[in-house]
Amino acid sequence: MIQADQRTSFRAALVEAGHLVPTGVRGVFGRGARFEAVRLGLDALITRTAADERAEVLHFPPVIPRHLLESSEYLHSFPHLAGTVFGFEGSELEAAEQYATASRHDDWSRFQTMSDLVLTPASCYPVYAAIGARPPLCPGGVTIDPGAAYVFRREPSDDPARLQMFHMRELVRIAEPVTALAWRDAWVERGLALLRSLGLDATPDVAADPFFGRAGRMLAASQREQQLKVELLVPIAGPEPTAVASFNYHQGYFAGLNGIQFEGGADVHTACLGFGHERIVLALLLAHGLDSDRWPVAVRDQLGLDG
Amino acid sequence: MIQADQRTSFRAALVEAGHLVPTGVRGVFGRGARFEAVRLGLDALITRTAADERAEVLHFPPVIPRHLLESSEYLHSFPHLAGTVFGFEGSELEAAEQYATASRHDDWSRFQTMSDLVLTPASCYPVYAAIGARPPLCPGGVTIDPGAAYVFRREPSDDPARLQMFHMRELVRIAEPVTALAWRDAWVERGLALLRSLGLDATPDVAADPFFGRAGRMLAASQREQQLKVELLVPIAGPEPTAVASFNYHQGYFAGLNGIQFEGGADVHTACLGFGHERIVLALLLAHGLDSDRWPVAVRDQLGLDG
Numbered sequence: 001m002i003q004a005d006q007r008t009s010f011r012a013a014l015v016e017a018g019h020l021v022p023t024g025v026r027g028v029f030g031r032g033a034r035f036e037a038v039r040l041g042l043d044a045l046i047t048r049t050a051a052d053e054r055a056e057v058l059h060f061p062p063v064i065p066r067h068l069l070e071s072s073e074y075l076h077s078f079p080h081l082a083g084t085v086f087g088f089e090g091s092e093l094e095a096a097e098q099y100a101t102a103s104r105h106d107d108w109s110r111f112q113t114m115s116d117l118v119l120t121p122a123s124c125y126p127v128y129a130a131i132g133a134r135p136p137l138c139p140g141g142v143t144i145d146p147g148a149a150y151v152f153r154r155e156p157s158d159d160p161a162r163l164q165m166f167h168m169r170e171l172v173r174i175a176e177p178v179t180a181l182a183w184r185d186a187w188v189e190r191g192l193a194l195l196r197s198l199g200l201d202a203t204p205d206v207a208a209d210p211f212f213g214r215a216g217r218m219l220a221a222s223q224r225e226q227q228l229k230v231e232l233l234v235p236i237a238g239p240e241p242t243a244v245a246s247f248n249y250h251q252g253y254f255a256g257l258n259g260i261q262f263e264g265g266a267d268v269h270t271a272c273l274g275f276g277h278e279r280i281v282l283a284l285l286l287a288h289g290l291d292s293d294r295w296p297v298a299v300r301d302q303l304g305l306d307g
Numbered sequence: 308m309i310q311a312d313q314r315t316s317f318r319a320a321l322v323e324a325g326h327l328v329p330t331g332v333r334g335v336f337g338r339g340a341r342f343e344a345v346r347l348g349l350d351a352l353i354t355r356t357a358a359d360e361r362a363e364v365l366h367f368p369p370v371i372p373r374h375l376l377e378s379s380e381y382l383h384s385f386p387h388l389a390g391t392v393f394g395f396e397g398s399e400l401e402a403a404e405q406y407a408t409a410s411r412h413d414d415w416s417r418f419q420t421m422s423d424l425v426l427t428p429a430s431c432y433p434v435y436a437a438i439g440a441r442p443p444l445c446p447g448g449v450t451i452d453p454g455a456a457y458v459f460r461r462e463p464s465d466d467p468a469r470l471q472m473f474h475m476r477e478l479v480r481i482a483e484p485v486t487a488l489a490w491r492d493a494w495v496e497r498g499l500a501l502l503r504s505l506g507l508d509a510t511p512d513v514a515a516d517p518f519f520g521r522a523g524r525m526l527a528a529s530q531r532e533q534q535l536k537v538e539l540l541v542p543i544a545g546p547e548p549t550a551v552a553s554f555n556y557h558q559g560y561f562a563g564l565n566g567i568q569f570e571g572g573a574d575v576h577t578a579c580l581g582f583g584h585e586r587i588v589l590a591l592l593l594a595h596g597l598d599s600d601r602w603p604v605a606v607r608d609q610l611g612l613d614g
Contacts, residue, residue, distance in 0.1 A: 021365065021437050025372045025423050030437055033364035036454075057340035058328065061472035062369055062457055065332045070409040079395045079402040084419050085426065086393050087461040088386045092520040095386040102377040107421070112391050114416035115461065116332050117471070119392065130328050130337055147343075150369060150457065154394040154422065164424070165368035213399040 010237045010286065011160040017290040026156040027164040031278075034292050038281045039167070041303030042198075043148050046169050046275055049194055055145035055171060060126040062150040062165075063117040068129055072257060074121055077211050077219060083119035083152045086112035123149035123170045124254075124272045131174055132258030137268065141175030143183075148277055160282060161236045167277035174260060177251070177269040184249045184271035188230050191245050191273065199299050200234045200244075200283050207231040207243065234283040244279040248272050314544045317593065318467040324597040333463040334471040338585075341599050345588045346474070348610030349505075350455050353476050353582055356501055362452035362478055367433040369457040369472075370424040375436055379564060381428055384518050384526060390426035390459045393419035430456035430477045431561075431579045438481055439565030444575065448482030450490075455584055467589060468543045474584035481567060484558070484576040491556045491578035495537050498552050498580065506606050507541045507551075507590050514538040514550065541590040551586040555579050 014020040021030030031039070063085060069075065075082060088098060088111055098111035120126070123146040131142065148169040155162060173183040188204055195202035207229045208220035223229055228249050233241035248271060254260070255268035262268055288295040292305060300306055321327040328337030338346070370392060376382065382389060395405060395418055405418035427433070430453040438449065455476040462469060480490040495511055502509035514536045515527035530536055535556050540548035555578060561567070562575035569575055595602040599612060607613055 021367075022440075023367070023372055023433060023436065024374065028368060028370060028372070028424065030365050030367045030433060036364055036366050057343055058337050059343050060328075060330070060337045061335060061470075063335060063459075063472055065330055065335070067331065067412065070412055070415075075402075075406045075409050079397075079405060082395060083422070083424075084393045084416075085459075086391045086416075086419075086421070088389060090386075095382075095519060098386060099382045102382050105374065105377055108377075108382075109391075109393075109421035112393075112421065114393070114414070114419065115390070116463075117335065117390075126330060126337060129330070133329075152370075152392075156423075163368075165370055212402060 007159045007237045011158065013290060014160055014282075014285065019285065019290065020160060025164070026158060027162055029160070029163065035281055037305060038284060038292055038303055039277050041305055042275075042277060042280055043167075043169055044304055045194065045302055049190060050145070050171055053143045053145075053171065055143040057145050057147065058127060058130060059147045060120065060123065060149060062120045062152065064120050064126050064129075066114070066116050066118045068125060069118045069121070072125070077209065077216065078121070080212050081153045081155060081210075082121060083154050085115045085117040085119065087115045089113050119152035119165075120149065121153070122151055122272075122274070123147075123168050124172045127172050128174075128254040128258040128260065128270065132260045136261040136263040137174065138263060139176075141173070141179065141262075141268070144172040144174070146170050146172065159237065161242050161279050163278055166279075169275040169277060170272055172270065172272045174255065174268060174270050176262075177267055180269040180271040181249050184230075184247050184273070187273045188232070188247045191232055191247065191275070195232060195234065195244070195280070197302055198280075198284060199287055199296060200280075201287070202232045202234050202244070203241070205231050205233055207246065234280075236279065236283050236286055242279060242283070243276075244283055245273065245275045248274075314466045317544045318465065320597060321467055321589075321592065326592065326597065327467060332471070333465060334469055336467075336470065342588055344612060345591060345599055345610055346584050348612055349582075349584060349587055350474075350476055351611055352501065352609055356497060357452065357478055360450045360452075360478065362450040364452050364454065365434060365437060366454045367427065367430065367456060369427045369459065371427050371433050371436075373421070373423050373425045375432060376425045376428070379432070384516065384523065385428070386519050388460045388462060388517075389428060390461050392422045392424040392426065394422045396420050426459035426472075427456065428460070429458055429579075429581070430454075430475050431479045434479050435481075435561040435565040435567065435577065439567045443568040443570040444481065445570060446483075448480070448486065448569075448575070451479040451481070453477050453479065466544065468549050468586050470585055473586075476582040476584060477579055479577065479579045481562065481575060481577050483569075484574055487576040487578040488556050491537075491554050491580070494580045495539070495554045498539055498554065498582070502539060502541065502551070502587070504609055505587075505591060506594055506603060507587075508594070509539045509541050509551070510548070512538050512540055514553065541587075543586065543590050543593055549586060549590070550583075551590055552580065552582045555581075
């Protein structure tokens with residue numbers, strides 16, 4: 001109950017300050033000017049930090065082919081988080097019925113049919129497919145920057161740190177196994193330094209994804225045991241710190257799924273990292289106060305807020 | 308047929324040059340580094356051009372409450388373009404069935420139920436709702452900058468200028484009727500100057516939305532007659548020029564729908580403008596060549612490509 005109260009009062013303060021604008025749906029907010037200035041400053045800071053990667057920029061919209069989701073394990077691991085896109089393909093008469101039904105806020109789902117698109121669950125998904133469609137990789141592999149893409153997670157919540165659609169700034173490394181793992185591990189340290197340079201009390205932790213159902217507990221245990229996922233945790237609201245960045249080693253899973261190969265046939269492994277923009281901004285607002293004009297000069301400098 | 312051929316060859320050249328990356332779904336592409344550099348330079352140019360507006364930044368994710376769409380005329384006018392978000396709310400057993408069905412690429416739509424979210428059809432929709440939730444406006448009203456938001460239109464096409472999800476850079480004016488209309492008209496001229504400064508052969512035209520069905524023809528005729536929509540057209544592919552920006556006067560429609568009021572009760576009208584990022588980048592690639600390094604210096608300067 002304490003936790004719920006803290007979250008409710010923090011959310012109310014964020015709305016009052018104009019940082020978040022309610023839409024009427026839980027976990028879906030507009031964002032005000034100062035929130036966005038901090039968020040874009042953060043994105044630029046991540047870009048500067050990653051400059052030595054010389055990553056290839058490759059941006060995708062927040063929808064991916066349904067086929068890609070079907071071919072992955074996503075619906076096995078996270079059926080509760082996926083969002084699918086439906087549309088109308090009926091006649092003029094059906095369109096009129098649909099409109100009349102929807103106007104009454106009655107159930108008009110029967111007029112909608114499943115399209116060939118789903119909402120992007122993680123911004124690296126389309127990257128693996130695109131690299132798999134290229135000729136085999138040269139030694140050393142590639143590093144891809146999908147930018148700060150919107151991703152969707154169907155988990156309506158009153159926690160302002162748990163949004164249904166948010167910006168995940170990823171980097172993706174596709175390389176030899178040792179290289180991919182070393183890159184992941186190095187970025188845990190770089191991410192930690194980045195967050196601490198913003199005055200955030202960040203700590204790393206071996207973690208697991210929120211796998212669905214009873215079988216999910218075994219998947220989570222296995223993921224932890226193999227240390228495939230490391231998160232950086234920061235206090236936001238509630239007694240437990242919140243994950244604001246994750247660093248993932250997928251071994252050969254995504255390479256195999258998408259047919260990514262090296263010239264000559266050596267093993268390809270992948271790793272990715274993701275910074276959750278909105279969560280980091282919330283952590284900054286909690287750590288330094290709701291008025292970003294009064295944040296420590298060093299933090300404002302890092303975020304380019306005086307530029 | 309000439310038109311289809313032109314579009315196909317232009318698209319192939321864009322893919323070959325790495326500007327667009329196919330995903331396997333028509334109208335959904337990844338975008339390469341140089342495409343994105345031009346697109347972001349364009350966005351910055353629009354921001355500079357609009358600086359004197361002192362618009363309030365208010366950014367929303369690319370989903371809006373389903374209720375908002377239901378209350379509007381969108382499903383009457385454009386049922387074929389709307390995208391709705393569905394999700395899974397079943398048991399573990401149903402999740403296993405859904406996964407097995409999806410893995411075979413069979414129809415798993417029966418496991419999905421309609422959520423309370425739809426894809427954003429235009430980035431001004433959530434703006435009107437947010438302003439309607441505020442206290443009544445002071446004289447002069449407000450100007451809102453929703454940024455370059457992703458919007459969804461369900462119109463799969465082989466035309467690279469007809470994407471299912473693209474960036475619409477909007478500005479929204481909510482004001483007295485005369486003020487809103489004058490703002491719209493002034494921005495037609497400003498938009499024209501902006502596009503011409505980039506070396507684009509832009510021309511204005513009174514236009515109509517792609518209303519659905521037979522009744523839609525009347526709506527379109529009425530919209531044209533009242534000159535509610537002006538578009539800027541630029542050659543992209545095919546014999547007809549393509550609309551790359553639109554300037555819309557809604558009279559009292561959105562204000563009434565969302566309960567936007569002036570202190571004292573004077574009439575509130577709204578207008579909005581939208582620049583289609585991807586279409587303008589495509590027009591630039593067609594006008595100046597696929598290698599943006601070799602574009603005219605004046606154009607590169609405007610887009611900050613040498614910064």
